[in-house]
Amino acid sequence: MSINKPSRVAILGSTGSIGRSALDVLSHLTEAFELALISGHERLDELREQCVRHEPKLAVVTGPRTSAVDAWLAGSSLDSQRQHGMSCVIDAIREGEIDIVVAAIVGIAGLESSLAAAQTGKRLALANKESLVVAGELLMEAAKRSGAELIPVDSEHSAIFQSIHAGRSHREIHRLILTASGGPLRDWPIESLADATVDDALAHPTWNMGRKITVDSATMMNKALEVIEAKWLFQINPEQIEVVIHPQSIIHSMVEFCDGSVIAQLSPPDMRLPIQYALTYPERMNSPARKMDWSQAYQLDWKPVDPERYPALGLGFEVARRGGTCGAVLNAANEVAVELFLQGKIRLTEIATVCRSVLAHHDFSPSPTLDELMRLDQWSRNEVSRWIKVTC
Ligand code: NAD
Ligand code: MG
Numbered sequence: 001m002s003i004n005k006p007s008r009v010a011i012l013g014s015t016g017s018i019g020r021s022a023l024d025v026l027s028h029l030t031e032a033f034e035l036a037l038i039s040g041h042e043r044l045d046e047l048r049e050q051c052v053r054h055e056p057k058l059a060v061v062t063g064p065r066t067s068a069v070d071a072w073l074a075g076s077s078l079d080s081q082r083q084h085g086m087s088c089v090i091d092a093i094r095e096g097e098i099d100i101v102v103a104a105i106v107g108i109a110g111l112e113s114s115l116a117a118a119q120t121g122k123r124l125a126l127a128n129k130e131s132l133v134v135a136g137e138l139l140m141e142a143a144k145r146s147g148a149e150l151i152p153v154d155s156e157h158s159a160i161f162q163s164i165h166a167g168r169s170h171r172e173i174h175r176l177i178l179t180a181s182g183g184p185l186r187d188w189p190i191e192s193l194a195d196a197t198v199d200d201a202l203a204h205p206t207w208n209m210g211r212k213i214t215v216d217s218a219t220m221m222n223k224a225l226e227v228i229e230a231k232w233l234f235q236i237n238p239e240q241i242e243v244v245i246h247p248q249s250i251i252h253s254m255v256e257f258c259d260g261s262v263i264a265q266l267s268p269p270d271m272r273l274p275i276q277y278a279l280t281y282p283e284r285m286n287s288p289a290r291k292m293d294w295s296q297a298y299q300l301d302w303k304p305v306d307p308e309r310y311p312a313l314g315l316g317f318e319v320a321r322r323g324g325t326c327g328a329v330l331n332a333a334n335e336v337a338v339e340l341f342l343q344g345k346i347r348l349t350e351i352a353t354v355c356r357s358v359l360a361h362h363d364f365s366p367s368p369t370l371d372e373l374m375r376l377d378q379w380s381r382n383e384v385s386r387w388i389k390v391t392c
Contacts, residue, residue, distance in 0.1 A: 007123075008036040008097060009279065011056075012089060012113050013104035015040035015047055017210045018127045018153065018271060022102045023054055025276045028288045033279060036098050038080075039089050041109075044072045051079040057097075060088045062109075090116045100279060102153070103128040106212050107335050108377060111135060115370075121146035125278035127153040129229045130335075133319075133327045135373055136232030150233065151278040156226055157233055158274035159252035159265035164234070165282070176230055177254040177262075179246035180305065181206050183218040185348075186245065190309050194349045198341070201348055206249035206269045215338045219351050220305070224316020225334075228327055231320045238320035243313060244302040250292075251300060268292060312352040315359065324366040326359060328373040332380035333358040340388060358383045 009026060013019045019038070026033050035056040040047040041063040051059050059080045061069050073082050086109075093101060093116040101117035102125045103110050110128035115135070117124040119142045126132070131139055143150045152158050156178045164173065184203045185196055201218040202211060209217070216222035223243050231238050252274075254264040267273050273289035292298075307314055312334075319326040337351040346354070358380050365372060 006032060006034040007099040007279075009033050009100045009102060010037035010039075010089075010093065010098045011035070011102045011104060012037075012039045012110065013041075013106065013128075014038035014050055015043045016104055016106060017208065018104035018275065019102075021271045022104060022125075022275050023050060024288060025272050025279065027054065029276070029279070029285060032285065033100075037089070037092050039105075041105075044068060048072065048075065048079075051082075056080045058083060058088075058092060060084065060086075060092075062086045062089065062105075086112065089113055093117055093122065094120055096120070098122060100125060102275070102278070103131065104153075106130075106210055108134055108331060115139060115142060118142040118148045118150065119146055121148045123149045123151060123278075125151050125153050125275065127275075129154055129225050130331050132229045132232045133225050133331045134377065135370065136228065136327060137323070137367070138370060138373075140232055140235075149281075151281055152229075152233055153271070153274050153278045154226060154229060155269070155271065155274050156253040157229060158277055160230065160234060160255055162265045162277065163253070163255040163263040170235070172258050173234075173236065173240070173255055174258045174260075175240050175242055175256040176234065176236060177242045177244060177256060178223060178226055178230060179249070179251050179253050179302070180220060180223045180243055181217065181249045182245040182247055183220065185218050186247065186309075190306075193309070194347045196348045198344065201341070205247070207271075211342060212335070212338050215341060215348075215351075216334070218348060219312045220310035221312040221316070221334050221338075221351065221355075223305075223310075224312045224314075224319070225331070227313075227316040228320045238317055241317075241320070243305050245305055246300070246302045248298070248300055250298065251302075266292065312355065315352065315355055319359070322364070325362065325364055325368045325373065325376050328368070328376045329359055329362045329380045330355055332377040333384050336381050336384040340384070346388065354384055354387050357387060 011022045037058045038056045039060040060083045100123040103114045104127045111131045114131035249269040256262045268290040270289040333355040340346045
């Protein structure tokens, strides 16, 4: 990547937590990057404000076409060009006016655009871990064929990416150690977890994130998805992945090499750092991200994960081992179950239970096509709804 000519960046999901942080990063790096495209699914006021403040060439609303969207499309022509529909995002990626795609859409909704970026040889700064969970094999193959660079934004995977880069070759990796905060309920008695409210689950101690990933963090489904993400990104055997609870979220993850040496990446919890690194790699540039204050005493703790408290994590390892259609089924079941929890229809602890049940009786295939994955995604969503009707 040349830093002389500005790289053209698309931020998909610019109205979300990662999207807003990505815009902040870009606003500090205007010589190296220009904003080609932003997209949001709803919150048109925020999208409008982003157009005015950041002046992207193109702004796309991907949510349903409503009268509010019509009014937005007909709005002032003083700021960015406005369009509607995910197909406009995909066309823009395919047309070649974009160099880097920041994939910050939540859920499987981000898969099509991640695949388009990988197929067309873009740099894919990947926050949307669900793309790899559902279709890791297809996404990695597409990137390999086109020469697309897939750079992780997820803080743990960015830490591993940085640690491997600073260390030695892939062959010398003994283990990847993913750190987990343990979420907001990590100190609750296990028997109380079933009574956790939506507010309890959303009160994350160290990270300020979107609702879905925050609930995933409370159940540790987030780490389960990250185990699968790590398997694909680093082409590593799941047996070589460990998860430890690290409550301070300062060590973002570690790589243990075959001689026993461990290389870690540390920084305060601030997503602007991994987002920026995915943009500037292999360069490093000054960043707006918070820095460590070395004049303060810090304590860095870690402890093993209690599988009884976090049954979702075991599902992640199981899915990483089995591969095939399992990722699509787990991801879809979890997306629906999290939404049902947020609507107050199921308990937090039922998320892992329903995911396990749906996974256990799905029609497994080891090397599915994209169509098969999409069919199983829909099947899994229907199964969760059926499960709820039977059990609730
Ligand atoms: P968020 O809910 O804050 O934002 C999601 C964005 O996606 C919004 O812009 C929304 O408009 C858009 N969106 C929602 N549904 C859509 C759809 N159907 N089609 C197109 N766009 C849609 O989520 P977030 O916390 O920013 O997370 C985004 C992704 O990044 C997730 O995959 C998450 O796992 C990953 N991630 C987030 C963090 C974090 O700190 N927030 C850290 C690591 C990874
Ligand atoms: Mg993470």
